[in-house]
Amino acid sequence: MDIQQFWKVTLQQDAVGMKEFFASDAWIRWHNTNEHFTVDEFIQANCEYPNQWDGKIERMEKIDDFIITVVHVFSIDQPLSFHVTSFIKVKDNKIASIDE
Numbered sequence: 001m002d003i004q005q006f007w008k009v010t011l012q013q014d015a016v017g018m019k020e021f022f023a024s025d026a027w028i029r030w031h032n033t034n035e036h037f038t039v040d041e042f043i044q045a046n047c048e049y050p051n052q053w054d055g056k057i058e059r060m061e062k063i064d065d066f067i068i069t070v071v072h073v074f075s076i077d078q079p080l081s082f083h084v085t086s087f088i089k090v091k092d093n094k095i096a097s098i099d100e
Helices: 003-011 015-019 039-047
Strands: 022-030 035-038 053-063 066-075 081-091 094-099
Touching: 003 015, 003 053, 003 066, 015 039, 022 039, 035 039
Parallel strands: 022 094
Antiparallel strands: 022 035, 053 066, 066 081, 081 094
16 A cells, blocks of 8 residues: 555545555544544545645554554644644555544
8 A cells, every 4th residue: 555645645635545545344533523424524624624734754653554654744834734634544455443
């Protein structure tokens, strides 16, 4: 799985491109807000979020079928900046789950 390409399409808010990376029954959990998403809900939340975004993978580790990424995400047209830590479980070369 090309995690760099996943982050590229995610930051571009490319819904079609994002969906290709996920297993059909994948789920995503945002622990900070206690939210649990299906793939479609996660893609909608990312693609409908206001502003245009960019970012850079600052660290990536792979342990068996887990990928951990730390990504600096920032708004192109506003002074907003975040660090996103993602724990991604991969199965059959697709994302099975993400905990952020």
